[in-house]
Amino acid sequence: MKKNKLYFFLLSACFLGFCWLYFAIHYEKNNTTSVCFIKNTTSIPCPSCGSTRAVLELSKGNIVNAILINPFGLFIALGLLLIPFWILIDMLLKKDSFYQLYQKIEKIIQKKPIAIILIILVLLNWFWNIKKGL
Template sequence: MNKPVRFYRVVTVLLSGGYGWLFLNKWVLHSSQDDLIVCPTRLVWGVPCPSCGLTRSLLAFFRAEISEAMHWNPIGFPMLLLLLLLPLWLIKDLIMKRNSLYEFYLLFMNHMRRPYYAFAFGLIIFLTWGWNISKDL
């Protein structure tokens, strides 16, 4: 199996898992997740990880409660964009028989190898982690 095919399969599985998790939380569990802790970092060390609150953030975005979404986790906004744009990009590549998403991924990863991009990305994650710890999610 070539790399682009494997890449598209992994992206499809991750998107399906993400949408499945949101569906499960919204319509099956009817949970605000205040009583549901699934984060291994939180369960083991009692400290929220940088992605804690992401599900609540995305669900708030879907309810158009922007300030609440940003309160839960500011990474929710870029994640929302990914959840909305990646399926469209996958379908476009499938219809047009192109690998533009894979090519973009390679370009992105090439940029992330540069120290200043990696530092900026790491800083955003670190600040989000501090934000989550200060809120005591």
């Protein structure tokens, strides 16, 4: 993916992520049902079920609760906080440090052993979500 397209995609994703968190805060106060399409359709939580609640717990300083809800929330929160600022700094300084990191990480993830480990971690998290009845 080209640098400008990646930056636009990630900035859009972060913007939508913040919009989603705003929606979740207001939705949570007024409703007790899940907003997860997969869980509502199949009654089975998806691997990312609970990520929104985990991010909201992190915003309250409840790190342990966030990890217990869904550890993916840590990565999402970190991305929501760091990516927009890093991209903004790259744009202002006319650099591409974030893009270079992205390319390095992409090459690492494409290696079969690393990809298998990451897939196993997602599957373990999914099994854990199902087991704990998210």
